[in-house]
Amino acid sequence: MEQKHDTLLWAGLAAASALLAVDPIQWLLQSWHDPSYQSDGGWYGILIAGLVGLSLCSSPPGGPDRRAQVLGLFLAAASIRLVGQVLAINILSALALAVDVFALAAFLRLDQRRFALSPFWLAVLFLFCLPLGPILERVAGFPLQMVSAHAACAMLTPIFPDLVCEGVRLRLNGLDVLVDLPCSGASGLLLLVSLWAFLNVIYRPVFAQALLGGVVIGCATILGNGLRITLLAAGLAQGIDTMAPMLHTAIGLGTLALMTLPVVLLYRPPAASPRRPLIPMLSLPRALHVPALLLSLGLALAVVNAPRKPLDRSAPVTQAELPGQLLGHRAQPVALSETERSYFATYGGTAQKAQFGPMGVNLVRTASPLRHLHSPATCLLGLGYSVRFLGTRFEPLPTSVYEATAPDGSVWTVAVSFVSQDGARTAGVGEAVWSWLRGSSRVWQSIQRITPKSMPDAERAAYEAAVLTALDL
Numbered sequence: 001m002e003q004k005h006d007t008l009l010w011a012g013l014a015a016a017s018a019l020l021a022v023d024p025i026q027w028l029l030q031s032w033h034d035p036s037y038q039s040d041g042g043w044y045g046i047l048i049a050g051l052v053g054l055s056l057c058s059s060p061p062g063g064p065d066r067r068a069q070v071l072g073l074f075l076a077a078a079s080i081r082l083v084g085q086v087l088a089i090n091i092l093s094a095l096a097l098a099v100d101v102f103a104l105a106a107f108l109r110l111d112q113r114r115f116a117l118s119p120f121w122l123a124v125l126f127l128f129c130l131p132l133g134p135i136l137e138r139v140a141g142f143p144l145q146m147v148s149a150h151a152a153c154a155m156l157t158p159i160f161p162d163l164v165c166e167g168v169r170l171r172l173n174g175l176d177v178l179v180d181l182p183c184s185g186a187s188g189l190l191l192l193v194s195l196w197a198f199l200n201v202i203y204r205p206v207f208a209q210a211l212l213g214g215v216v217i218g219c220a221t222i223l224g225n226g227l228r229i230t231l232l233a234a235g236l237a238q239g240i241d242t243m244a245p246m247l248h249t250a251i252g253l254g255t256l257a258l259m260t261l262p263v264v265l266l267y268r269p270p271a272a273s274p275r276r277p278l279i280p281m282l283s284l285p286r287a288l289h290v291p292a293l294l295l296s297l298g299l300a301l302a303v304v305n306a307p308r309k310p311l312d313r314s315a316p317v318t319q320a321e322l323p324g325q326l327l328g329h330r331a332q333p334v335a336l337s338e339t340e341r342s343y344f345a346t347y348g349g350t351a352q353k354a355q356f357g358p359m360g361v362n363l364v365r366t367a368s369p370l371r372h373l374h375s376p377a378t379c380l381l382g383l384g385y386s387v388r389f390l391g392t393r394f395e396p397l398p399t400s401v402y403e404a405t406a407p408d409g410s411v412w413t414v415a416v417s418f419v420s421q422d423g424a425r426t427a428g429v430g431e432a433v434w435s436w437l438r439g440s441s442r443v444w445q446s447i448q449r450i451t452p453k454s455m456p457d458a459e460r461a462a463y464e465a466a467v468l469t470a471l472d473l
Helices: 002-033 041-058 069-087 090-107 119-129 132-156 186-203 207-237 245-266 286-304 338-347 376-382 429-437 457-470
Strands: 164-166 169-172 175-178 329-333 350-356 359-366 386-393 399-405 411-420 444-452
Touching: 002 041, 002 069, 002 090, 002 286, 041 119, 041 186, 069 090, 069 286, 090 119, 119 186, 132 164, 132 169, 132 186, 132 207, 132 429, 169 207, 175 207, 186 207, 186 245, 207 245, 338 350, 376 386, 376 399, 376 411, 411 429, 429 444, 444 457
Parallel strands: none
Antiparallel strands: 164 169, 169 175, 329 350, 350 359, 359 444, 386 399, 399 411, 411 444
16 A cells, blocks of 8 residues: 555656646757757757666666655756746756756666766756757857957967957957857867766766866866967968868867867766765655645646746837938838747847848847847748858947858848947947846847848948948947
């Protein structure tokens, strides 16, 4: 009879956990397939599934049953899911899945098998299933740009005394080199940190030693990115086109391998000795099993139906005055899609689109740039375009330039700038978000200018100048 009640309790907890996980799992799977998320999370999911399968097949568990910990983990996951639901932050809700991975690994006692895995580090490795790359670039991209620029400046100064370092701009032999967002090193940092987490899953080290190793690996990764920028800039100064796709990729892969090899060869932390679990054992009397089951299901239903109150909803902002015509072309307003209208109705801010003959303008204004602003690649990739970053220019406005190829084969040039209400100007969304997070430049707008790739450069420059003039920029 006791076993029957136990089975009923665990089945109820499993059902409640599954109810909490439905929406986050759907969002996570969508992020793996939607190009706009630019996520490699599916590969990490396959890796985790393979590790768990190998552990389960290696041997039966050889330690005490710790299923009672799962109840505490369920409550933790429900709390995280509630916060994500109320604040309408999908990735925060998805973080609860990492707690579920921890609970499942503890339930299966993966750390007690011949091929032992650490439940905690398996949950950490699961975090890389989330689309962390774009998030890291937007939240911490600008600080990473600055650190990488300072590292490259320190490496180049002994070789090129005339080097001028201005923030993320390096001026070398008359050349202007920008440490832009793609060069921030965010991708390399995520890759090396995920390797560190993977090794910790297998080695199961003492937390303090693992943390120290992670700090060392993170610092080495940033220095390695500085070396990559140094090689690119030095090559340009010597007349070598290091921005050519093949050479640029070769330098990037070479420096990444230089950073990865020592981690693989030298990172061997000793396994932590078995100790009492961090989460205390919870033993429910049999009479409380059914009430606990009903309470868990009720809590799960309450969480998934909690009203959404986004914390980062934009304050009201005024729309820009779009010109009636540009270069002899009358303005033709372009309606927002139903998804776009719903999004801006939910999270505030404004968006406007207009066509001037074959040319276009997209404007977004918001007091919550972390929610609304992004690079053009995000939307274009989601629409099926292939996108290539062409670089950054500074006149007449700091501007990032992209080449976008539509599914029908047409090719477009997309230029984007970000300007704040108090006059700050940048070519990268990372700097705009960082400025907003620090409490300055509260209202931002992105100005996208879209022109056919075939348009002569002089005409494109005249059109962009006309747009900026019409918007008083």
